[in-house]
Amino acid sequence: MKTLITILVNLLIGLLTMNAQTSSTSSSKSTSEVTISISDDSSEKSYSRSFAIIDMGKSFRIKIRFMKYMENDVKSYLIDQFGKENMTIEDEAYLWRKETENEELYEVRLKENRLRINVDKELASNKLIKKFERIGKELKSITSKNEN
16 A cells, blocks of 8 residues: 555656646847937926837737827828728727637737737747738837937
8 A cells, every 4th residue: 555655646746747847938029219308498208119029939029119199100000901990999999809719819909109919929820920020120110210
């Protein structure tokens, strides 16, 4: 009986150890942030822009905070890329979502001067991932423009 208990305990410890092992994933992150402060005699205004592309093993994300005056340019670009018929408005945010087999393939959320894009790389094709990489580069260019 003691031998049987010892075998079971060793088996249980072996299973727990095997499940505790983790696999390493590679990720890359590209970020840039610009803050501009303008001061005159009456008040001080501060504008901020940040841009991040986070490419991990299972997901691809883009996070952008841009100047308020760029909101219409960003929204127009997103409508060109994803279509107005696929757009929904929820809690004052513009959303584009695509699901496959009841799982979210991607979500694009624009709320005021903030944009978040999440793509599930496990569900997305290589072609779709390349499209979002291109969209990220173009959005970086759009949100880097100076006010004219």
